[in-house]
Amino acid sequence: MDRKRIAGPEKSVVPLPAPAPPVNPQTARPDKRRRDQIRSLYTKTGSVTQANGSAYVEAGNIKVLCAVYGPRQSSSKNSSSNTGTLQCDFKYAPFSGGKRRGYAKDDQEKEFSLVLEQALTPAVRLEQYPKSTIQAFVLVLENDGSLASLAAAISCAALALANAGIEMNDLVTACAAGYFGSAVCLDPTLDEEAVQSGAVLLSYMPVLNEVTHLIQTGEIAPAQCVQAVELCIGACSQIHTVTQEALLAE
Amino acid sequence: MSGDAATGGFVLDPDTFKKIQPLEYHRRFLEQDVRADGRPLRMFRALEFRAVPNIDLPALCSPQFRPGPPGELTQSLSTFLEHIISSGHIIDLDTLCVASGRAVWVLYADIICLNYAGNVLDAAVAALMAALRNVRLPDVTVGEDADADAAPVISGKPSKPIHLSRSLVSSTFGVFDKQLLLADPTNEEEALVSSSVSVVLDDKDVVCGVFKPGGAAASKALIDECIAAARERTSRLVEALGGLGK
Amino acid sequence: MLIGASERDFITKGVESGIRADGRGPLDFRQFFLETGMITQASGSCRATIDFGTDVLAGVKVQVGDIEGRVDSDEAQADGAMVEDAGAGDDAETGAQSRGNVGRVVCTVECSPAAKSVLDAREVDDMCNEYSQILTRTLNGPHGGLDLQKLCIIPGSTCWVVNVDVLILDYGGNVLDTIFMAVRGALHNTRLPKATVEQTDGHFEFDISDDETEILAGRESVPVAMTLSKIGTSRIVDSTPLEALCSAAQVTVFVNRAGNVCGLQKSGKGSLEPSILIDMIETGVKLGTELAEKLDAVLDREERDRLSHIEPTGFR
Numbered sequence: 001m002d003r004k005r006i007a008g009p010e011k012s013v014v015p016l017p018a019p020a021p022p023v024n025p026q027t028a029r030p031d032k033r034r035r036d037q038i039r040s041l042y043t044k045t046g047s048v049t050q051a052n053g054s055a056y057v058e059a060g061n062i063k064v065l066c067a068v069y070g071p072r073q074s075s076s077k078n079s080s081s082n083t084g085t086l087q088c089d090f091k092y093a094p095f096s097g098g099k100r101r102g103y104a105k106d107d108q109e110k111e112f113s114l115v116l117e118q119a120l121t122p123a124v125r126l127e128q129y130p131k132s133t134i135q136a137f138v139l140v141l142e143n144d145g146s147l148a149s150l151a152a153a154i155s156c157a158a159l160a161l162a163n164a165g166i167e168m169n170d171l172v173t174a175c176a177a178g179y180f181g182s183a184v185c186l187d188p189t190l191d192e193e194a195v196q197s198g199a200v201l202l203s204y205m206p207v208l209n210e211v212t213h214l215i216q217t218g219e220i221a222p223a224q225c226v227q228a229v230e231l232c233i234g235a236c237s238q239i240h241t242v243t244q245e246a247l248l249a250e
Numbered sequence: 251m252s253g254d255a256a257t258g259g260f261v262l263d264p265d266t267f268k269k270i271q272p273l274e275y276h277r278r279f280l281e282q283d284v285r286a287d288g289r290p291l292r293m294f295r296a297l298e299f300r301a302v303p304n305i306d307l308p309a310l311c312s313p314q315f316r317p318g319p320p321g322e323l324t325q326s327l328s329t330f331l332e333h334i335i336s337s338g339h340i341i342d343l344d345t346l347c348v349a350s351g352r353a354v355w356v357l358y359a360d361i362i363c364l365n366y367a368g369n370v371l372d373a374a375v376a377a378l379m380a381a382l383r384n385v386r387l388p389d390v391t392v393g394e395d396a397d398a399d400a401a402p403v404i405s406g407k408p409s410k411p412i413h414l415s416r417s418l419v420s421s422t423f424g425v426f427d428k429q430l431l432l433a434d435p436t437n438e439e440e441a442l443v444s445s446s447v448s449v450v451l452d453d454k455d456v457v458c459g460v461f462k463p464g465g466a467a468a469s470k471a472l473i474d475e476c477i478a479a480a481r482e483r484t485s486r487l488v489e490a491l492g493g494l495g496k
Numbered sequence: 497m498l499i500g501a502s503e504r505d506f507i508t509k510g511v512e513s514g515i516r517a518d519g520r521g522p523l524d525f526r527q528f529f530l531e532t533g534m535i536t537q538a539s540g541s542c543r544a545t546i547d548f549g550t551d552v553l554a555g556v557k558v559q560v561g562d563i564e565g566r567v568d569s570d571e572a573q574a575d576g577a578m579v580e581d582a583g584a585g586d587d588a589e590t591g592a593q594s595r596g597n598v599g600r601v602v603c604t605v606e607c608s609p610a611a612k613s614v615l616d617a618r619e620v621d622d623m624c625n626e627y628s629q630i631l632t633r634t635l636n637g638p639h640g641g642l643d644l645q646k647l648c649i650i651p652g653s654t655c656w657v658v659n660v661d662v663l664i665l666d667y668g669g670n671v672l673d674t675i676f677m678a679v680r681g682a683l684h685n686t687r688l689p690k691a692t693v694e695q696t697d698g699h700f701e702f703d704i705s706d707d708e709t710e711i712l713a714g715r716e717s718v719p720v721a722m723t724l725s726k727i728g729t730s731r732i733v734d735s736t737p738l739e740a741l742c743s744a745a746q747v748t749v750f751v752n753r754a755g756n757v758c759g760l761q762k763s764g765k766g767s768l769e770p771s772i773l774i775d776m777i778e779t780g781v782k783l784g785t786e787l788a789e790k791l792d793a794v795l796d797r798e799e800r801d802r803l804s805h806i807e808p809t810g811f812r
Contacts, residue, residue, distance in 0.1 A: 004320050006332050008302040012356045015390045015402045048365045050312040050437075065364060067310045089309065089317055094360040103306060103320075111629060122745075122767040137310040137317075139362070198639065200760070210767035214747070216760035219639035222781045225757045226774050233770055 005103060014099055023191045026180045030191055031060070038175060038187040038235045039148075043156075043246040045163040053164020055246070057156040060189065061144040064152045066160040070134035084129030088116035089137045090153060096143040097190070112150050119154045119174060119203035119213035125167040134166055145189045147176035147201050154203050159243050163250070170205035171247070172212055173239040175232040177202075179220050184228045186235050200225075202232035206240040301341070303331040303359040305374055312366035312437070326463055327371060331361075331378070334418065334450055334459040341382070342413040353392050353402065357385070357412075368437035371448050371461065375420035385412050416452040419487055421480035423447050428466055431475060433483070447473060449480035453488055499741040507742045508728040516739070522732045523783060528677065530791070532685040532798045540686025544678035549668020549736070554660060554678035556686045560649065560704070561657035564600070599647025599655035601640070603631035605662045605675065614667045614737070624664075627675060630761060631660065634719060634750055635679075639758040641717030642683070649691050650700045656688060658712075669736040672748055676721035677791060684715050684795045716792060719750040719758040722784035724776040726768060731776050733783060747773065749780030753788045757781060 023030055033039070039060035048054035051067035058064075071084060090112040094101050105113075116138065124134070138153045154174035162171060178188035178196035188196060198218015204211050211233070216225065268275045305327045309317045320328070335341075346355045359381065361374045386409035390402040424435035424443035432439055435446065445465025450458045457477060462468065507517060514522060527547045535541035540556040605627040607620050615623070634640055647656040660682065662675050687709035693702045725735045725743035735743060744766025750759035760777065762768065768776070 004325055005304050006302050006328050008356055008358060009300055013402070015388065015404050018404045018406055048311065049367060050365055051310070065310070069309075069313055091308070093362055094304075094358070100358050100360075103304070114626070118763070121765050135309075137308065139308065139310055139364070205767060208767070210769055211762065211773050212767045214760055214762040214773065216757065217633060217637070217639065219752070219756045219758050222755065222757055222778060225760070225777060229770070229774060229777070 023195055024180075025178070025185045025188070025192045025195070026183045029185060031189065033187075035183060035185045036231055036234070038238065041239060041242045043159060043243055045159060045246055045250060051160075051164070053160045053162070053166070055156050055159035055163055057152050057159070057243075059148070059152045059187070061142055062149050062152050063141040064138060064149065064156045065141060066136060066138045066153065066156040068134065068136045068157075068160045068164040068166065070164070070166070071129045071132035072135065074131050074133045082127070082130045084126040084132040084134060086117055086121050086124055086126060087133055087135045088113050088120065088157065089135070090116055090140075090150070091138065092140045092143055096140050108146070112153075115150060115201070115213065115215065116154060116157060120157060120161070120172055122210075122212040123158065123168045123170050123172045123205055124161065125169060128167050134161070134164075136160060143190065145176070145187070145193050147178075147193070147199050148187050148189070150174070151176040151187075151201055151203075155239055155243055159246060162247055170207045170210075171240060171243055172203055172205055173236040173243060174201065174203040174213075175235040175239065176200065177228045177232055179218055179224065179228070182221075182224060184224060184231060186231055200228045200232060202229060202236065204233055204236035206237045300354075300356045301332070301335045301359060302356060303335060303361065303378065304328050305331065305361045305363070305370070307363045307366060307370065311363045315366070323463070327374070330371075330459065330461045331359075331374065335378075338416065338418065338452070338458045340414055340416045340418060340452075342415055345387070345410070345412045348390060348392055348402065355387060357382075366437060368440045369422045369434050372420045372422050372434065375418055375450065379414075379417055379419075382412065382414060386410065387412060416454065416456075416458075418450050418452055418458055419480075419484045420448055420450045421476075421483050423449075423476050423479065425466070425468060425472065428468075429472075431472075431479065433479065447476045449477050451480055451484045453484070455481055455484065499738060503738070504742050507739055511727040511730050511732055511739075511742075514730075516732065518736065520734075522730060523779065525734045525787070528674070530677065530681050530794050530798065532681050532795065533802055538682075539688070540682045540684070542678045542681025542685055544674050544681060546668055546670065546674055546734070549666070550664070550671055550674045551666035551668075552671070552674045552678040553663045553665055554675070554682040555663075556682045557659045557661070558656050558686065558688055559659065560654060560691075563597070563648070563651075563653055563655045597648045597651040597655075598644040599657060600644065601632065601635040601642065601658045601660060603635065603660040603662070603679075604628050605631065605664070607664045608666075611664045611667045623671075626763075627662075627672060630672070630748075630759075631662070631675070631679065634759050635660070639719070639750075639752075641714045641719060641752055641758075643713035646713040647688075649702050650693060653700075654702065656691075658683075658686070667737065669740050670723060670734045673721045673723050673734065676719070676750075680715075680718050680720060680791060681795055681798075683712055683718055684792075684799070686712050686715075688712060717752050717754070719752040720784050720788045720791065721748050721750055722780040722787060723748040724780055726766070726772065726776070729772075731772070731779070747776045747780065749777055749784055751781050751784030751788065753785065753792070755781060755785045 042058040044056045046054060047056050048067040051069055053068040054066060056065050074085065090109050092101050092109065136157045138157055140149050140153065143149045151174040154172060158172040161168060175186060177184050177186050177200045178192055179198040180196055198220050200216045202211060203213040305324055307315050307324050309315050348354055359378055361377055363370050388404045388409045389407040391405050392402045422434060424432040424439050425445045425447065426432050426443050428444055435443060445462065445468060447468060448461040452458050510516060511522060526549060529545045530542060532542045534543065535555050538555040539558045543553045545551045605624045607624055612620050635642065649655055660679055662679060664671060690705040690708040690710055691702050693700055723746055724731045724733055725740065725746045727739065727743050732739060745764040745768050748761045749757060752758050
């Protein structure tokens with residue numbers, strides 16, 4: 001038992017939701033979006049004054065905050081290399097989803113931290129920061145779709161890195177899509193995610209026209225897979241216009 | 251209560267007996283049709299509501315914090331919050347009962363600092379009070395049989411807010427050079443003061459708690475000065491907000 | 497491992513002209529060998545070797561275990577404030593099972609000291625963790641091919657847990673694909689003891705047979721991994737260690753016999769142009785389906801040999 005935090009009673013249960021009509025995004029999405037429509041974005045930079053750079057992104061109900069610290073001097077075991085390292089930390093707030101999450105990192109958060117690193121590393125010019133570490137901390141305040149929140153987190157972290165003045169090749173943006181039967185819907189919400197048969201997360205550098213990261217789960221015909229990839233790339237370019245504006249507004 | 255005749259008849263006090271022979275200890279009571287804590291056999295204890303506050307200062311909010319388990323400051327802040335909420339009786343117990351004797355709401359209050367610029371306690375208390383006012387408890391129906399594992403189901407009826415019997419305001423002061431009081435210290439000032447004192451008052455000017463985590467000793471006069479200054483600030487705040495809403 | 501600038505240039509220019517250092521074409525595989533059933537203590541085993549290259553051993557051990565609610569780590573549960581979710585939803589990314597009537601597959605990848613000496617020590621642990629995650633994610637869930645519902649013994653309480661342990665014996669490039677070949681072979685070779693369930697007054701009891709066994713349902717739909725590495729402006733499959741050093745970005749396509757994509761993973765510090773990415777996905781699907789057919793032919797032959805009591809030669 002974690003003695004460093006106030007613990008609740010041994011057993012507490014979340015009440016079951018009232019029975020709701022089933023969600024079927026193949027026919028109609030609950031929030032009436034088109035299949036290829038992403039949620040509208042709101043971005044703001046610089047809210048964490050203590051950090052070297054920060055950004056806040058909202059997409060529908062998803063709320064993500066990222067703070068960047070660095071470049072800091074690397075610990076001794078990393079200091080022998082001539083390129084810097086990027087360390088990403090992904091965390092859901094305990095109140096971010098329907099079920100309260102603990103403070104310790106679980107497997108999903110560790111996996112997502114790795115995905116963040118893999119998506120952002122190709123864009124950051126780490127050779128300009130030898131023997132240094134750049135740390136990006138992401139906190140999801142409200143989760144409406146785990147992959148969609150991760151996509152928002154990637155875009156948010158890229159924005160925070162730019163706000164911190166870290167040299168980059170391009171501003172990374174990311175988008176998620178879900179498979180529903182033979183249909184592909186962009187930016188699935190938590191309700192839609194519960195009924196999807198697979199999902200895709202793609203991270204993209206719009207100006208250089210290069211994909212930095214791609215991950216897909218679930219079984220899908222190759223043609224649909226390619227369609228999902230193309231849809232995500234299109235959406236990433238849209239997201240880029242919004243995030244770029246946030247930087248220009250500074 | 252004397253020991254078993256078989257052990258040769260030496261006398262044990264009840265606590266020791268309970269430790270060595272717990273089963274026998276309870277059996278002696280049950281023989282008289284009563285339980286060790288005085289209750290009749292079938293009676294449930296009155297369920298007390300729990301509020302579980304936790305403050306988190308993640309690595310995100312400041313360069314001085316690293317990822318990992320909470321440090322001493324965070325732990326003491328969380329414990330202080332738990333004290334003032336539970337002993338302060340700020341929430342009406344009736345609004346939190348779901349089915350008397352069987353189910354009661356537990357409120358998990360997780361306070362996460364997003365940007366640390368000094369004086370996290372005042373902001374945390376303000377955030378906690380605002381969040382508590384914002385709480386809406388869904389209307390639930392608990393299953394009829396006393397199956398402890400069955401989850402209650404949210405019915406379609408509208409959710410209700412909880413009733414707060416008092417509102418708390420926290421005022422923190424840094425003690426500079428052992429005499430000067432700096433209200434609401436920034437993190438630069440926090441590093442320089444010799445100690446800090448936080449006074450938590452409710453909307454009726456009653457002191458609900460004083461938090462002075464270590465640091466240089468403060469005289470009674472100094473603490474009284476803090477309380478007076480806190481009272482002044484709270485009354486100004488209450489006036490400005492037109493009475494802290496319930 | 498290090499590579500000189502001129503060597504890198506030599507390999508890159510060669511690949512762009514369609515020729516590789518060992519004479520293969522860009523989409524040619526090295527010859528591979530599969531052997532199954534050499535570890536008699538395991539429920540299933542398979543060793544996959546690429547000629548003069550990577551050597552991977554996979555062992556499967558099935559055991560009876562409890563059906564889990566949500567897969568949470570030990571640390572999270574130690575927080576003491578875990579809230580039980582009475583109706584959890586599925587998590588597509590990590591494949592956590594929330595319905596109470598499926599078994600699960602737990603995978604671990606480790607590197608033997610011999611292979612570790614060739615690879616960079618710091619990267620080995622990360623690589624093994626990543627591959628373990630990829631394996632577990634790919635095999636749990638309907639896209640993994642295996643019929644996890646058939647692994648359920650008593651709905652809501654007991655199920656078969658398939659433990660897959662992979663050991664990398666030697667490194668010669670293209671490890672992930674070889675791992676999947678070995679795992680697929682081991683799952684094909686796995687024999688599950690028959691479990692009979694009796695119901696008496698609403699109380700379930702099960703009995704595990706000592707002699708009767710059955711194959712894992714859905715083993716022919718387990719996907720294969722096809723990794724394509726981008727070198728210069730072209731792409732290759734089955735990279736050697738030197739070629740791997742010249743490649744900044746790789747795409748692994750997980751394909752099953754039906755030709756459907758069961759997973760995609762891009763790795764490496766470089767980035768890919770969309771048209772190249774899509775080309776790699778389509779090529780991966782085509783080659784992966786062919787590989788799956790070839791593998792199944794070898795595995796079926798192994799199984800026939802086993803049934804006619806031809807002993808495996810084991811470790812040559």
